[in-house]
Amino acid sequence: METIEFQGGLFSDEVQGGRAGARIRLGLEGLEAETPTGERFRLPYADCQLEQGGASGKMIFCHGPGRRLTLFSEQKGFAEALARSGGDPIVEQLKRMGLAARKERNRYTLQIVLGLVAMVLLTMGAFRLLKMGATRAVHALPVSVDRKLGGLAMEAMSLDGPKVTDPVLVGTMEKLVSRLEPHVRIPGLEFQVTVVDAPIVNAYCLPGGRIVVYTGLIKAARRPEQVAGVLSHEMAHATLRHGLERIAQSAGAVVALELLIQDVGGLLAMAVELARHGVLTSYGREQETAADMEGAEMMLKAGMDPAALAEFFAILQEQHGDVPDSLAWLSSHPQLSERQAELRRRAELSRPAAAEPLGIDWDEVVRHAKDPQSKHSVDSKTQVGEHPARAE
Incomplete structure (x- = not known):
């Protein structure tokens, strides 16, 4: 399997400030990261717990045991390369993340709908009744x-x-x-x-x-x-x-x-x-x-x-x-x-x-x-x- 490289970063107490940029390589057995100062880290696929988030919502985080080491990248193609290199456990995690993303999009849609309903209620002078209902609902x-x-x-x-x-x-x-x-x-x-x-x-x-x-x-x-x-x-x-x-x-x-x-x-x-x-x-x-x-x-x-x-x-x-x-x-x-x-x-x-x-x-x-x-x-x-x- 060819080694594939992406730009990203890492969190670790072993680097100054706890965070550093890194080149992340997808090898046969796991992820390998090297910082600009030459520090090297390795995270086996078997230990990798995936999470999606960051400011863009598209960043993929790969957490090690106890989150003592986290590697991340939002470069295009990173998730697909992980799926090809990491085997079935990584593929299953990526599938679950896709489902979570759809749920978040559904929640966002619901927020929009609720916002529109709220605007209608405001125009009808019903906001006070709405808040009274919310107070009782808690x-x-x-x-x-x-x-x-x-x-x-x-x-x-x-x-x-x-x-x-x-x-x-x-x-x-x-x-x-x-x-x-x-x-x-x-x-x-x-x-x-x-x-x-x-x-x-x-x-x-x-x-x-x-x-x-x-x-x-x-x-x-x-x-x-x-x-x-x-x-x-x-x-x-x-x-x-x-x-x-x-x-x-x-x-x-x-x-x-x-x-x-x-x-x-x-x-x-x-x-x-x-x-x-x-x-x-x-x-x-x-x-x-x-x-x-x-x-x-x-x-x-x-x-x-x-x-x-x-x-x-x-x-x-x-x-x-x-x-x-x-x-x-x-x-x-x-x-x-x-x-x-x-x-x-x-x-x-x-x-x-x-x-x-x-x-x-x-x-x-x-x-x-x-x-x-x-x-x-x-x-x-x-x-x-x-x-x-x-x-x-």
């Missing part, structure tokens, strides 16, 4: 969508500080969450806690259960039940699917129509953008009130007093005023005085079941929050733009 989606969405959002967001691995801080937050978790409204959420060292009086829970707690909030609280109240409120946003509702409310006509037919591609893409701009965890007044009440119900079932959250609001009001602009998580919330009154009323109407002591030395937790100890911390790498760029 509650029919499987919980797996929440988990996927939360994972993508977590990768896209900046944590604004280093992650903390201090077992006292992380263990305490996990203990509080595990006390509340059996009483959430919908099963299937996977609550995971990340503690971040930053002087921010904040906590949030992304769709699917990804929780972030800042040491500033821990230091502001005077007992663990107050933090449990905040966590129950944030977990309630996830169980009530307020994040998905927020996306649906921000969606354009095409994404709204996609939701009505249970297509979540646009939903996930929009979630990443909203997360990057901090919109995904910013809720309206009605959603905040609903999360207060749902969180109070979780606290009661977990044997904790929901008035603890009202106590924490009182601390914030004492230190910062009624609606402290400096606290992002309260910027669009109902006023603290109103929320305190409602939570105290709820606590008076229904006292919690027999409480089991939390068994937490809160003074010790606060001491750790004031000095999380650098040996227990790792730098956050979630800032947008810090992920290694890939051509795929």
Whole structure:
């Protein structure tokens, strides 16, 4: 078999910058690549996993085991030469890629159709009804969508500080969450806690259960039940699917129509953008009130007093005023005085079941929050733009 050569490139940790141009030869047993600086690489056909993409959508990627080596080219004839040289396994992969390309073209056609329908609806003044329908439609989606969405959002967001691995801080937050978790409204959420060292009086829970707690909030609280109240409120946003509702409310006509037919591609893409701009965890007044009440119900079932959250609001009001602009998580919330009154009323109407002591030395937790100890911390790498760029 003759050796065939194409212009392309490669990804590998063994080359400077992780990427280099390369001449790719199709030999008897596999692909052989040589960089302009003379470095040589070999990828057997038997180990090659194919993928099509890149900016043009026509680039063929040949991934090695664990993607430690990837060779690619978009030169005309590369796929055909691979089919001739690589044998049946390569031919089967190329066939599947062709099917995937047709599905993508069909999706693009559907997008065009949906766009045209959206234009008609807009001219008829029905866009508001469409978005209302999309907001309701998110509650029919499987919980797996929440988990996927939360994972993508977590990768896209900046944590604004280093992650903390201090077992006292992380263990305490996990203990509080595990006390509340059996009483959430919908099963299937996977609550995971990340503690971040930053002087921010904040906590949030992304769709699917990804929780972030800042040491500033821990230091502001005077007992663990107050933090449990905040966590129950944030977990309630996830169980009530307020994040998905927020996306649906921000969606354009095409994404709204996609939701009505249970297509979540646009939903996930929009979630990443909203997360990057901090919109995904910013809720309206009605959603905040609903999360207060749902969180109070979780606290009661977990044997904790929901008035603890009202106590924490009182601390914030004492230190910062009624609606402290400096606290992002309260910027669009109902006023603290109103929320305190409602939570105290709820606590008076229904006292919690027999409480089991939390068994937490809160003074010790606060001491750790004031000095999380650098040996227990790792730098956050979630800032947008810090992920290694890939051509795929």
